Amino acid sequence: xxxxxxxxxxxADDHAVLRAGVRALLSAEExxxxxxxxxxxxxxxxxxxxxxxxxxxxxxxxxxxxGVAAMRRIATMELETKVVVFTMHPExxxxxxxLDAGGSGFVTKSSADRDLVDAVRCxxxxxxxxxxxxxxxxxxxYRAAEPNGAEEGLNGLTQREREVLAxxxxxxxASEIGGKLYLSPKTVDTYRARIARxxxxxxxxxxxKFALRHGLxxxx
Numbered sequence: 001x002x003x004x005x006x007x008x009x010x011x012a013d014d015h016a017v018l019r020a021g022v023r024a025l026l027s028a029e030e031x032x033x034x035x036x037x038x039x040x041x042x043x044x045x046x047x048x049x050x051x052x053x054x055x056x057x058x059x060x061x062x063x064x065x066x067g068v069a070a071m072r073r074i075a076t077m078e079l080e081t082k083v084v085v086f087t088m089h090p091e092x093x094x095x096x097x098x099l100d101a102g103g104s105g106f107v108t109k110s111s112a113d114r115d116l117v118d119a120v121r122c123x124x125x126x127x128x129x130x131x132x133x134x135x136x137x138x139x140x141x142y143r144a145a146e147p148n149g150a151e152e153g154l155n156g157l158t159q160r161e162r163e164v165l166a167x168x169x170x171x172x173x174a175s176e177i178g179g180k181l182y183l184s185p186k187t188v189d190t191y192r193a194r195i196a197r198x199x200x201x202x203x204x205x206x207x208x209k210f211a212l213r214h215g216l217x218x219x220x
Contacts, residue, residue: 041069161191
């Protein structure tokens with residue numbers, strides 16, 4: 001595989017030994033290349049600004065600017081870098097904040113190996129990586145607190161609105177969705193506002209849960 005076809009990755013974790021392990025794991029894949037490392041959230045933001053990797057693998061617990069705060073800052077930079085969270089914390093603690101901050105994957109360090117490799121490839125394709133445990137958590141939380149009218153709301157969406165909803169849940173930006181559907185970013189934003197009004201859903205984690213439950217978003 002040509003170098004230009006490789007997934008360019010940044011690894012951010014405050015433990016040097018773990019960063020080395022992640023670098024070795026990902027670099028062993030023919031389609032992946034680690035182009036930078038960071039030990040803090042601030043360094044991760046700066047490295048992403050300079051290296052513009054395809055995927056950033058971030059821990060949520062880092063000195064100074066934490067992973068979730070770093071993700072929110074990265075989102076304002078309007079780059080195409082996708083973020084996969086790699087953490088020792090369980091899904092119950094951080095899954096929803098990560099999704100709301102625009103994360104494209106959540107992998108626990110206890111299930112590293114293939115899960116992290118799969119998550120990076122999934123994020124690079126513009127999709128959201130959800131482990132079976134994370135998917136189950138999303139669905140259980142959704143069923144426990146389902147917004148009024150959301151269950152019937154799918155029938156009120158047009159086909160184009162369903163397409164925009166699915167792509168939004170998968171983590172695509174308005175510009176990326178516009179490119180896929182031949183729409184302007186402004187039109188995509190109009191669709192998103194209409195979807196939010198019809199379903200009563202505003203946060204990305206809610207859109208992911210809704211899309212999963214109704215078969216618009218397929219877990220890996």
